[in-house]
Amino acid sequence: xxxxxxxxxxxxxxxxxxxxxxxxxxxxxxxxxxxxxxxxxxxxxxxxxxxxxxxxxxxxxxxxxxxxxxxxxxxxxxxxxxxxxxxxxx
Numbered sequence: 470x471x472x473x474x475x476x477x478x479x480x481x482x483x484x485x486x487x488x489x490x491x492x493x494x495x496x497x498x499x500x501x502x503x504x505x506x507x508x509x510x511x512x513x514x515x516x517x518x519x520x521x522x523x524x525x526x527x528x529x530x531x532x533x534x535x536x537x538x539x540x541x542x543x544x545x546x547x548x549x550x551x552x553x554x555x556x557x558x559x
Contacts, residue, residue, distance in 0.1 A: 476521060478528075481554055485532045497531040505530065529554060 482502075486493065493499055506527035513523060533546035 476524070478524065481525075481528055484554060485528055489532060491534055491537060495537050497534050497537055501531060502527050525551070525555060 482499065486499065489498070491497060506524065509518070509523040509527055510520075512518070513520060529547050529551050531543060531547070533550055534540050534543040
């Protein structure tokens with residue numbers, strides 16, 4: 470199983486950003502993903518979690534948005550495309 474320390478976060482972010490359709494400075498862009506990661510890691514300290522899942526979720530959850538406003542299918546699209554980003558060893 471891959472640990473968060475073993476996967477290449479920078480490479481993941483570059484891949485996700487390469488196909489990201491929205492403004493990178495928008496509300497649902499990389500700065501938002503970073504905030505989600507920080508909060509998820511804080512929750513992990515209280516509850517425990519699979520840290521690789523936390524890392525992947527933070528980077529992928531809004532990666533398939535087509536709009537900064539209503540986009541009810543963005544989560545489904547992220548789920549469908551996420552396997553291409555998940556390490557094979559996981």
